[in-house]
Amino acid sequence: MKLDVNALGTFYRMAREGTGLAAGRLTHMTGVETRVGVTKLNFMRGREIRRNFEDSRSKVGVRVELSGAIEGHSLIVFERENAIQIVETLLEEADPDSNLEVEADEFDRMSRSATTEVGHIMNSGFVDGWADVLETVIDVSTPEFVDGKTAEPFFEDVDEAPERDDLALLFQSRIEAVDTEIGFNHYLFPKRESMATLLDRLRTSDGIEYDKLDGFDRMAERGAEEVAKTATTLTGIETSVDIRRLNFVSLETIPEQVPDEKLVSVAFEFEGVPSGYLIFLFDEQSAREIVDAMVPSSIDEDGFGEMGTSAIEELGNIMASGFLDGWANVLDTAIDHSTPEFVHDFGGAAVDPVIVKLGTNQEFAFVFDTHVVADDREFDCEVYAIADESDLERALNDLDVDRIEETPTTATFQEVDNA
Secondary structure: OEEOHHHHHHHHHHHHHHHHHHHHHHHHHHOOOEEEEEEEEEEEEHHHHHHOOOOOOOEEEEEEEEEEOOOEEEEEEEEHHHHHHHHHHHHHHHOOOOOOOOOOOOOOHHHHHHHHHHHHHHHHHHHHHHHHHHOOOEEEOOOEEEEEOOOHHHHOOOOOOOOOOOEEEEEEEEEEEOOOOOEEEEEEEEOHHHHHHHHHHHOOOOOEEHHHHHHHHHHHHHHHHHHHHHHHHHHOOOEEEEEEEEEEEEHHHOHHHOOOOEEEEEEEEEEEOOOEEEEEEEEHHHHHHHHHHHOOOOOOOOOOHHHHHHHHHHHHHHHHHHHHHHHHHHHOOOEEEOOOEEEEEEHHHHOHHHHHHHHOOOOEEEEEEEEEEEOOOOOEEEEEEEEOHHHHHHHHHHOOHHHOOOOOOOOOOOOOOOO
């Protein structure tokens, strides 16, 4: 199975169109104003998908089987309380004087029926959007109500659901209700044969073997682990990789995914095969913890001061070397990175300079989105590795996947003494 940027770009437009239709239908049914949230094409391991269901919170879902141009399963998943809120809204719309409330521990026949109807209409909205973009027909089966606290009830009988270490391409969308907490996640599990046929139809280049992308994802995973190890060594703060995903997104949506708060970023441009940008993004408190660990008493009230800024840049510089050296070794090439660019600003402004530079040449990007956290101190670091799409295709086609596990990184550094 091969893919390229044009095919994935079409999939992305499908996802956005479908999300817009689903949001409009939810508004029509409930009277609740909605907006389209983040839409991503996620390449995720089976273990990471299942992890989304392992927070001990009850969830309900509506699952349909697809046939026609896309074969597989489409799944809408609500947190249980959000589903209850939707049901109560529908009941109130149907009978404003009823004052009916759904108990949190009771999902009776009426509640299940109402949730199933909402899920079915939203699934159909997604599917109709995909069919419009593809100018084809996709059929939808009778909806099935699912509930549980683990992934298994949602994935049973879904042959396309990936095993623990398998890399799956998922359409993941979110619709947010205005002035309320209603939200949900949407997943598409396409059959591999169906997806391969569709990719062949949409590709405009020789493309990338899917297995090469799988290998590059494993390579990025090792890079993320190196980042966490470096942060631990230099700051004395024990850190680990919490979440790591490979996304295919529109460049213009990346700033929307950044928290709307004061942030500190350290950005690098890297050159070679591939080329692109690497960004380390910290919330303000995490950045202050880092500086305090590396050079105590260097933070002033209004900013980080020269020593504080230098410390964060130094950490970013060594983390970037560890991340990119591993890539270069596996690809048997050279990847050089620039001096760090420090930004202390609100929300998307912390990543805008990179997006503007990349946006002159491309509309979409593969983004390695990694979340590094500390066990017992304030430390929150988002790592964005955004590769130039043409360089990435060349790099992947040259990738020897057998080298990934056996090739070490070469970054070395001295441990910090926090005594």
